[in-house]
Amino acid sequence: MSAPPSGLAPEGADGTRGRDPERRRAILDAADTVIQRDGPDATMAAIAAEAGISKPILYRHFGDKNGLYRALAVRHVEPLVARIREELTLGSDLRERAHATIGVYLGVIGANLNLYRFLMHRATAEDPATRGNVGMMVRRLGEEMGAVFVAEGWIDAAPRARVVAHAVIGMVRETGEWWLDHPDVSLDQVVADLAAAVVGAVGAVSAQQ
Numbered sequence: 001m002s003a004p005p006s007g008l009a010p011e012g013a014d015g016t017r018g019r020d021p022e023r024r025r026a027i028l029d030a031a032d033t034v035i036q037r038d039g040p041d042a043t044m045a046a047i048a049a050e051a052g053i054s055k056p057i058l059y060r061h062f063g064d065k066n067g068l069y070r071a072l073a074v075r076h077v078e079p080l081v082a083r084i085r086e087e088l089t090l091g092s093d094l095r096e097r098a099h100a101t102i103g104v105y106l107g108v109i110g111a112n113l114n115l116y117r118f119l120m121h122r123a124t125a126e127d128p129a130t131r132g133n134v135g136m137m138v139r140r141l142g143e144e145m146g147a148v149f150v151a152e153g154w155i156d157a158a159p160r161a162r163v164v165a166h167a168v169i170g171m172v173r174e175t176g177e178w179w180l181d182h183p184d185v186s187l188d189q190v191v192a193d194l195a196a197a198v199v200g201a202v203g204a205v206s207a208q209q
Helices: 021-039 044-051 055-062 066-086 094-111 113-126 126-151 158-180 189-208
Strands: none
Touching: 021 044, 021 055, 021 066, 021 094, 021 113, 044 055, 055 066, 066 094, 066 113, 066 126, 094 113, 094 158, 094 189, 113 126, 113 158, 126 158, 158 189
């Protein structure tokens, strides 16, 4: 979950418009460093110290810790969703696209375990707005995935395609959570098995059309 390219999301989207964008980015960089080191237990004091500022100055740029949570979610979740969205449009068949898409998602969260747990476990639990923002990104991805199922002719009815798409996303997310706690299971095995499950789910619905 590396920092997104400049311009991906507007600075100040959490209500702190007008703060120095460069300073905000430096604080977010410091937050990434501390979170990658300390995981969900990372403190605002440690983030401020890493950035070379005080906690009041940190809060001045983000409003409060929830504002920092939301900025981090935009910084990391949106680029991941964008990568998944791109993979959905590549490849010649459903299995290939499912394999690539799932591989991107699990590869990113596996390589950024502490950051993932900070955002998805702590930040979304403590801040309803962060939880809502992340949920909206995921739901939007589900709608887009459903549209791909229809456009490719895999499922002919849009409502049914959306149901399957959201079910697929839920399955992959929950399996990803399980896999992070079972590092003895190889990434390749999980990706292959999940891709097969996606193909089976889409095929089962398609057969009922």
